[in-house]
Amino acid sequence: MRKLGIPGLLAAVVLLATACGTGEPPAQAPHGYVEGAEETAEAQSRLVVADAGTGAVRVVDLITEQVHPAGRVDGVRDLTGDGRFGYLTGGDGSVHVVDSGSWMVDHGDHVHYYRTSVRELGVVPGKQLLAAYSDPVVTALSFADGSAKLLDRAQSDKGSIVELGAIPQSGIAVPYEEHVLVGSPGGVRVHDRQGGPVSAIEQPCPEVRGQAVTRRGVVFGCADGALLVTGKDGVFTGEKIPYPREVGAQERATRFTHRPSSTTLAATAGPDAVWSLDVSRRTWSHVETGPVAAVNAVGEGAPLLVLTRDGILHAFDAATGKEQAQTPLLPADAAGGTPSIHVDTTRAYVNNPASGEVYEIDYNDNLRRARTLTVEGQASFLVETGR
DSSP: OOOOOHHHHHHHHHHHIIIIISOOOOOOOOTTOOTTOEEESSOOOEEEEEOTTTOEEEEEETTTOOEEEEEEOTTOOEEEESSSEEEEEOTTSOEEEEEOSEEEEEOSSOEEEEEOOOEEEEEEOOSOEEEEEEOSSEEEEEETTSOEEEEEHHHHHHTOOOEEEEETTOOEEEEETTEEEEEETTEEEEEOTTSOEEEEOSSOOSSOOOEEEETTEEEEEETTEEEEEEEETTEEEEEEEEOSSOOOGGGOOOSOBOSTBOSEEEEEOSTTEEEEEETTTTEEEEEEOSSEEEEEEOOTTSOEEEEETTSEEEEEOTTTOOEEEEEEOSOHHHHTSOOOEEEOSSOEEEEOTTSSEEEEEETTTTTEEEEEEEOSSOOOEEEEEOO
16 A cells, blocks of 8 residues: 655645535535436427327337337226326326426526436226326326326336326316416316325306416416416416407317427317417407317417318417428328327327327428437327427
């Protein structure tokens, strides 16, 4: 062993005094640090794809195009996501949870992007999942029987499913501002993160159907328009955005789609048209499109994307209803299946339920097909994560 001279001994003493003799706390983890995950400079978007025929679940890395197996769900009949996790409804109605290994954390003035390994988390008993929403603390899973289960999001991040509470006979539950908003038949209620009742939104919202989380607040669909709920310091208020005219039950917006965090929402308006809701301006636009198979909204000043049942993808100006571009994408029989449109800040993704293909669309370049991504079997269901 090499011996230290006097200078070396003095240096060692100084280092020891600096490390543990001053009483200073150890260095803290850098801002945004997540144990076991890699932070990256850009979004690490991935696709969770499920095959209704075989039950196979796969995760496609959109950067490397690598396809990761993620288990099998017998009788899979639906798939929804919350930005990181995929929630697959099996043939018995239970929910199988898959960690896509890609997510973002939005701090308002900046965003952190993370990636880690794909893995299966487990099963949550239930009867047909209708919606899944998360914040950093709680995940709310809402079922067709009206119940909602609240899961510990931090434990899900670590690979375990832990239930925090439940809301029986509720409606669709959405975590928001350290509480959980619930769109029940009688209106919107506020619960705590364990499911306990707190208050009700005074502004009525008859026949609640449909919801979306935006930067402006949470939007709920009502028989007479939409209700925008905002909250601060535990106080929640609702503002009605009425339809521009009387709307029948068949024309109501009952399922909203949008780019995550965007304030422009899309919804079908009967079989042959769509609604565009500008939450910032509190205005609705009605766009005649032809028979609708899927719809999504890119955002303010950007196209409204509509896949019609003849397999053609269209881009419309959301404000004027004018068609800007179109491109044949799916065979007509596939468009009658379960296609969906998922949108991020640069691309849209459309699954072909009749094949294993997913089409990446550059919506800023006349709906140019930028890539065709392929998985084995059929791309029956699709969600995007990491955004």
